[in-house]
Amino acid sequence: MSTVRMAAVAAEFGRDLEADFATIEWLIARARDAGVRLLALPEACLGGYLLSLDGDADGRDEGPPALALDGPEIQRLAALAGEMTVIAGYCEADGGERYNSVVCVTGDGVLGNHRKVHQPLGEHASYSSGDRFHAFDTPVGRIGMMICYDKAFPESARAIALDGAEIGVCVSAWPCSRTNxxxxxxxxxxTRRFDLFDRVRALENQIVWLSANQSGTFGSLRFVASAKVVDPGGEILAGTGVAPGMAIADVDVARALETARRSMAHLRDRRPETYALATAANP
Incomplete structure (x- = not known):
């Protein structure tokens, strides 16, 4: 595959869907002008995240609007994406359940969807949990997605890599420390942990990694921004630092993976028959 210009965003989003779409439209237009083909937007960029991770935020907030995967809002996102591959977080409605989800779209429609599996602190009070990780094909390569706390678990990124993901995309609403x-x-x-997880997940699986995150503040949370593109060797190719912005990098994905895996190929050299304890049930 030829070189792909890809970008990860750090930006602020809230409950007002029209305001969120205005921000997304502006970001997509900016990315299109820059020649970006793959754009990762943050977790909960359609409707905002939670005011607090302490459960129901004292009843102050009903949470983000729940959107159907096949509903008009996701169709609107796809129309804005056009020829670009765009990844964005939202609250997904499915029957009576709500999920913290991320969707991948082009102008042709939905290419992939992931429901957040790992829920920190009181997030389970607002969302049901997803139950799988997988990769899927897109015009810019095979992608696997995860959301925020998912990346704290090596098994998450390893699962998408073993499913053939060439590019891992993690969208987040990752805040700064609640204590000290x-x-x-x-x-x-x-912030340091956020950056470490991004670099290690790319390196240990030898895949390209995009990390998008919310910026600014929402409720009691202050987000660390720090959007970035990481190569399969764990090196940051572009980053926003702790400010809002768009991290843009050109990556020849196939060549980057081939170079990283030429001698020490982490997926090839696995010894799964020795990992029984690592995959056992929690003690």
Whole structure:
């Protein structure tokens, strides 16, 4: 495959869907002008995240609007994407359940959807949990998606890599530390963890990695931004730092994976027969 210009966004989103779509339309237009073919937007960019991770936020908020995967809002997102492959987080409605989800679209419609599996703190009070990780084909390569806390678990990224993902995309609403928060976000321990997870997940699976995140504040949460593109060796090719922005990088995906896996190929050299304890049920 030829070189793909890809971008990950750090931006602020809230409950007002029309305002969110205005921001998304502006970001897509900016990315299109820059020649971007793959654009990753943050978790919950359609409708905003939760005001708090302490359960129901004291009843102050009903949460983001729940949208159907085949509903008009996702169709609108696809129309905005056009020829571009766009990934965006939203609250998914399915029957009586609500999921923290991320969707991948082009102008042709939905290419993939993922429901967040790992739920931090009180998030389970607002969302049901997903139950799988998978990869799917897109015009820019085979992609696997995850959401925020999913990337704290090595099994998540390994699952999409084993399903053939060439590009891992993690969308987040990752806040700074709730205790002993640093005045400078760049020095916050949760910012460092966010960056470490991104680099390690790319390196251990030798895949290209896009990380999008919310910025600004929402309710009691202050987000660390830090959107980035990471190569299969764990090196950051482009990043926004702790400010809002768009991290853009050109990657020849096939060549990057081939180069990274030429001698020490982590997926090839696995010894799954020795990992029984690692896959056993929780103690």
């Amino acid at each position: 928060a640093a005045r400078d976000l760049a020095e916050d321990r949760w």
